Amino acid sequence: DVKVTQSSRYLVKRTGEKVFLECVQDMDHENMFWYRQDPGLGLRLIYFSYDVKMKEKGDIPEGYSVSREKKERFSLILESASTNQTSMYLCASSSSGAGDNSPLHFGNGTRLTVT
Amino acid sequence: AQSVTQPDIHITVSEGASLELRCNYSYGATPYLFWYVQSPGQGLQLLLKYFSGDTLVQGIKGFEAEFKRSQSSFNLRKPSVHWSDAAEYFCAVGTPSGTYKYIFGTGTRLKVLA
Numbered sequence: 001d002v003k004v005t006q007s008s009r010y011l012v013k014r015t016g017e018k019v020f021l022e023c024v025q026d027m028d029h030e031n032m033f034w035y036r037q038d039p040g041l042g043l044r045l046i047y048f049s050y051d052v053k054m055k056e057k058g059d060i061p062e063g064y065s066v067s068r069e070k071k072e073r074f075s076l077i078l079e080s081a082s083t084n085q086t087s088m089y090l091c092a093s094s095s096s097g098a099g100d101n102s103p104l105h106f107g108n109g110t111r112l113t114v115t
Numbered sequence: 116a117q118s119v120t121q122p123d124i125h126i127t128v129s130e131g132a133s134l135e136l137r138c139n140y141s142y143g144a145t146p147y148l149f150w151y152v153q154s155p156g157q158g159l160q161l162l163l164k165y166f167s168g169d170t171l172v173q174g175i176k177g178f179e180a181e182f183k184r185s186q187s188s189f190n191l192r193k194p195s196v197h198w199s200d201a202a203e204y205f206c207a208v209g210t211p212s213g214t215y216k217y218i219f220g221t222g223t224r225l226k227v228l229a
Contacts, residue, residue, distance in 0.1 A: 004158070040124075042205065042221040043159075058216070090158055103149060104207075104217065106158030 003027070004107035006091050012113045019078040021110050023091030030096040032074035033104065034058075034066060037088040046089075049074055050096070081114045088112075117142045119208050121220035128196050129228045136191040136223050138206030147209040148189040149217075150180055154202045162204075165189065176200070201227045 007022040025032065031050050035043040035058075045058030047066040055066050063085060067075045074093075078085055088111050092104040118141045128134055140146060147166050151159040163174025170182040180191045189206060206220040 040221060043219040045216060048216075092159075103161045103164055104151075104159070106151075106160070108156070108158045 004091055004093055004105050006089075006107035006110050008110050009108065010111050010113075012115065013078075013081050014115055015082060017078075017081050017114075019081045019112065019114075021076040021078075021089055021091075021112070023074045023076070023107055024072050025074075025091075025093040025105070026072065027093065027095070027105070028071065029093035029105070030071070031094045031102070032068065033092040033094075034064075034074065034076045035090040035092065036060065037090055037109070043090065046076065078112075081112075083114050086112060086114045117146070117208060117210065117218050119206055119218050119220040121204075121206055121223050123223045124221070125224050125226065127226040127228060130198050131195050134191075134193045134196045134200070134225070136204050136206075136225070138189045138191065138220060139187050140189065140206075140208045140218075141187065142208060142210065145184065148180075148182060149207040149209065150174065150178070150189070150191050151205045151207060152176075152202050153205065153222075159205060162191070196225075196227055198227045198229060201225055 004025045013019050033048040034046040044060050049055045049068040065077045088109050090109045091107040094102040094104050120139045149164045150162040153159045162178050165172050165182045178193050203222045203224045205222050208218045
């Protein structure tokens, strides 16, 4: 069974801090994703990666960066946290296939509060 | 532009009653369609998926969904709801373009009355 593990369930950070959210998957998936989930807005894609050291911007990349140095690990970085980045962050992974036909496997999420 | 609409933000049903959650999509061809469920404090779990073939697909936990091309819909159904089905449900669309950009609906929160 695929397991996607996010290192923290809850984080509280101060405005201006640099924040790292870590995600590890154990199924050798090529693709990894970071989503942000806010009430009434559903899931919005921040960044995704289809290979080590490769990354693509999603729909809301501003204020975020990512790192993928190893296949199993995908990190989301908030360079200077702001209160409007308070949210639930979900990491997901999928295997490569024809187009987008591979379902996503999600971690349990990190609820980040920026004060 | 591709989009997914879940018109019902909240739905309340009694335990044992039937359930239908609506999902409409906008896409020029037949997309890949998914339903996910999110229990409180958890990530999303795949319930079922449609790629091609039989338009009625079966999923886990007794759920099924029917793809209707003419209506651009992919509604989720369950004949008899259990209290443990209380959760938030997301419809999602993937495209055969290889962009890996899944589009999610805004979700429907299901409440089950005992």
